[in-house]
Amino acid sequence: MxxxxxxxxxxxxxxxxxxxxxxxxxxxxxxxxTIDMDKKIMNRPYYWQxxxxxxxxxxPAQITLITDQNKLTEDIKGEVLHFGSPRLNQIFQATNDxxxxxxxxxxxxxxxxxxxxxTPWLGxxxxxxxxxxxxxxxxxxxxxxxxxxxxxxSFQEEIRxxxxxxxxxxxxxxxxxxxxxxxxxxRLDAAVESLIQQxxxxxxxxxxxxxxxxxxxLEHFYEAMDNKPECYEMEKKAMDEQYQTKIKLDIVNGGxxxxx
Amino acid sequence: MIIERSSxxxxxxxxxxxxxxxxxxxxxxxxxYDVVKTNLITDFTGLQSPKYLPNxxxxxxxxxxxxxVIERMNGKAIxxxxxxxxxxxxAGLIMKEYLIRGLVKKALILAPASLINQWVEELNHKxxxxxxxxxxxxxxxxxxxxxxxxxxAKRSPHKEHIxxxxxxxxxxxxxHKLKNHKTKNYEFVQDLKKKxxxxxxxxxxxNNLFELFHLISLLKPGHLGDYETFQAxxxxxxxxxxxxxxxxxxxxxxxxxxxRQDTGIEWTSRRVQTIPIQFTQQEKEVYDMxxxxxxxxxxxxxxxxxxxxxxxxxxxxxxxxxxxxEMRQKCTDPKVVRYIEEIIQKLxxxxxxxxxxxxxxxITEANDKVILFxxxxxxxxYLQWYLHSKGITSVIFNGKFKASKRDWMKQLFKDHAQxxxxxxxxxxxxxxxxxxxxxxxxxxxxxxKLEQRIGRVHRLGQEHDVHIYxxxxxxxIEEDIxxxxxxxxxxxxxxxxxxxxxxxxxxQSI
Numbered sequence: 001m002x003x004x005x006x007x008x009x010x011x012x013x014x015x016x017x018x019x020x021x022x023x024x025x026x027x028x029x030x031x032x033x034t035i036d037m038d039k040k041i042m043n044r045p046y047y048w049q050x051x052x053x054x055x056x057x058x059x060p061a062q063i064t065l066i067t068d069q070n071k072l073t074e075d076i077k078g079e080v081l082h083f084g085s086p087r088l089n090q091i092f093q094a095t096n097d098x099x100x101x102x103x104x105x106x107x108x109x110x111x112x113x114x115x116x117x118x119t120p121w122l123g124x125x126x127x128x129x130x131x132x133x134x135x136x137x138x139x140x141x142x143x144x145x146x147x148x149x150x151x152x153x154s155f156q157e158e159i160r161x162x163x164x165x166x167x168x169x170x171x172x173x174x175x176x177x178x179x180x181x182x183x184x185x186x187r188l189d190a191a192v193e194s195l196i197q198q199x200x201x202x203x204x205x206x207x208x209x210x211x212x213x214x215x216x217x218l219e220h221f222y223e224a225m226d227n228k229p230e231c232y233e234m235e236k237k238a239m240d241e242q243y244q245t246k247i248k249l250d251i252v253n254g255g256x257x258x259x260x
Numbered sequence: 261m262i263i264e265r266s267s268x269x270x271x272x273x274x275x276x277x278x279x280x281x282x283x284x285x286x287x288x289x290x291x292x293y294d295v296v297k298t299n300l301i302t303d304f305t306g307l308q309s310p311k312y313l314p315n316x317x318x319x320x321x322x323x324x325x326x327x328x329v330i331e332r333m334n335g336k337a338i339x340x341x342x343x344x345x346x347x348x349x350x351a352g353l354i355m356k357e358y359l360i361r362g363l364v365k366k367a368l369i370l371a372p373a374s375l376i377n378q379w380v381e382e383l384n385h386k387x388x389x390x391x392x393x394x395x396x397x398x399x400x401x402x403x404x405x406x407x408x409x410x411x412x413a414k415r416s417p418h419k420e421h422i423x424x425x426x427x428x429x430x431x432x433x434x435x436h437k438l439k440n441h442k443t444k445n446y447e448f449v450q451d452l453k454k455k456x457x458x459x460x461x462x463x464x465x466x467n468n469l470f471e472l473f474h475l476i477s478l479l480k481p482g483h484l485g486d487y488e489t490f491q492a493x494x495x496x497x498x499x500x501x502x503x504x505x506x507x508x509x510x511x512x513x514x515x516x517x518x519x520r521q522d523t524g525i526e527w528t529s530r531r532v533q534t535i536p537i538q539f540t541q542q543e544k545e546v547y548d549m550x551x552x553x554x555x556x557x558x559x560x561x562x563x564x565x566x567x568x569x570x571x572x573x574x575x576x577x578x579x580x581x582x583x584x585x586e587m588r589q590k591c592t593d594p595k596v597v598r599y600i601e602e603i604i605q606k607l608x609x610x611x612x613x614x615x616x617x618x619x620x621x622x623i624t625e626a627n628d629k630v631i632l633f634x635x636x637x638x639x640x641x642y643l644q645w646y647l648h649s650k651g652i653t654s655v656i657f658n659g660k661f662k663a664s665k666r667d668w669m670k671q672l673f674k675d676h677a678q679x680x681x682x683x684x685x686x687x688x689x690x691x692x693x694x695x696x697x698x699x700x701x702x703x704x705x706x707x708x709k710l711e712q713r714i715g716r717v718h719r720l721g722q723e724h725d726v727h728i729y730x731x732x733x734x735x736x737i738e739e740d741i742x743x744x745x746x747x748x749x750x751x752x753x754x755x756x757x758x759x760x761x762x763x764x765x766x767x768q769s770i
Contacts, residue, residue, distance in 0.1 A: 001298060009291065012287065012291065013288070013291065016285055016287045016288050016291075017288075082314045082315070083311065083312060083314065084311070084312030084313060084314070084388055085388055086388060086390065092295045092299075095288055095291050095292045095295060096292045096295070096296075098284055098285065098288045098292075099284050099285060099287075099288030099289040099290070099291060099292035099293075100269065100272060100284055100289075100292070101272055101273055101276050101281075101283055101284050102283055102284055102285075102286055102289045103276070103283040104286055125293055125296070127296060127300075129362070130304075131362075131363070133334050133335060133363070133456075134304040134305070134330075134331075134361075134363075135301055135304065135361040135362060135363060136301060136302065136303060136304045137300050137301045137302065138300070138302070139296060139297055139300055141293075156293055160290060164286055166283065166286065181273070181277060182270075182273075182274070182277075185270065185273070193263065196263065201261070203304060204261060210334060214334075214480070217480060217481075217482035217483055218480075218481055218482050219482070220482045220485070220486070221477070221481040221482030221485070221486050222481070222482075223486070224486060224488075230451065231450050231451050231481075232481075234451065234452075234453050235454075235481060237453060238453045238454050238455045241428075241455050242334065242335070242455045242456065243334075245261060246261070246262060246264060247261055247262070247263045247264065248263075248264045248265075249263050249264065249265040250265075250266065251269035251270075252292065252293060252296045253269075253284075253289055253292055253293065254269065254273065255283070255289065
């Protein structure tokens, strides 16, 4: 992310969360946090505990975030944010917490055939991580039609440009799902697992052969010893942990979409 | 293969389906997806860390080291770049990469006490890694990245506390301190679990090949075979062997080493001179009397005492006096006492220190900032007095100084004094690129110490050629030291690779 992208991201993030942007400059912003946002990103649980226990008057922080220190000509006091800074990571985390589950309807114009019909879909974004002594991650966005069971890949890319609204449009007719959302979720889970299974897993074989090679070297070193020292077991354990292969499956977010 | 999954999202979803929680905002939903997509690590190989570090511009050789260590050495390596090429940056890049990839959660950095603050500072500011310096009353549970001195870590109860933790990455700075496998340091690190491990040292061999064997056996036991086999293959003489090409290949599988000239950066050159010095007649007499000591009494047959005395006599009468005086007090035989007193008398009467005069001459000619290294505190004090009497300002530098005092002394040297007089232990970890003359007033036995000394000055950021003056008094033990230094450099170069010049071709010049 470039400074400009971070800047836009922050403004969107705070606006969506009802935090007032007190000052909006090209390379920094000053924002008045809400109580909820303060709790989420300011790392001061003791303060909040204290205020709540004493019925004190809460005073959520006002912060200045500098998004491009290099282009800033004025002398502004504030926290410099960049891609990789802990505060930005916290904001990313907050975004994820606050954007995990949605329930959206497509806004549609009335057509000549009468009332438009909205079909329910379940969309889920999965992050898959492969681990050995190395890592690789993949993002799968899957959608399932809760009427027909039809499945789509890159679902998020497909719906992101649609005009969606949290409220049901008055002019449209939404179909009640036939496949229950939790059943749909199970099917998507199975689909993503099968994607994982079909994937090329030479990485795991390679990790295993690295592990075997290291293991042989270690065994050779302690071969002659009848009573192997404690550090031998320690080395073995470290090696197991280092090369152990593992796949992790996380859901980034997901939701119900009523779309044409 | 096992797929790890969590049911957290499903539970939250159910709560919303049952209207017990409210749904989230669509814009944040989209932003969240985009962030995950932007941060996705799409490949097993390649470095992610640079894009997270906008305030750091790593040099090409540093990036290459980080990538080699992670991809070819599986995160277990000796980082052995020459002094001043940025081993800390390399280690930081590797650690950051593992943190980003989620392969390391907890890391422990073991460093000499004097370098702890520098580590904490660099990790926090250059790498945004929230490292803390360990304090005695801290629990280790709550801190993920801890910097600690080796001296503290190896002692109880800290040692036990460390063993209780589950560290994924261990970094040992100045790892040549682990060269001796019979020390507590070595034992401590040997018993640590080392999933990923980096040993940092510019000088993986200081004296002999076995040091390298022990260092590598700590990192990857068995990589060089077991001790017996190794000994049989390489110890016909400690300094000569035939399999050196094969050894070099093995060593290079676990060790990365950049030399200044490999870095693609224009380095200023090193101009090394060995300056032969003649004792004055009077000094020579005292030196010869010291040599005679072993024939006067069997008490002085210990080569260690004799060598110390000879070396001290090559440094200053002040250094010699301390040792001699101690010997006299321990001595019972009146004949011997008389002999020692005779030496002391002659010693005290000495008016000229030929070596100090030479040093003064070099300093005057340089007409610039100079660092002078001596092995003895007494010589250090004498030299400050002597230079002062000649109108030259100097500051003193010891390893025992606290961090704040070190910084202060460095600043004094930079702003107000012409000469910095340092003892060996003061050499580690200070960077003095603004200076480009180094006088090795006394020579250490170990060439890597010389390299460490020169590295204080000849490092990234040095804009001038660096002048190094190795002082050696003719027909004394210092000639033998020079000879041995050459042999050791030869061992190093055969196993590890070439070294930048530390010594001039003294043999030819004498």
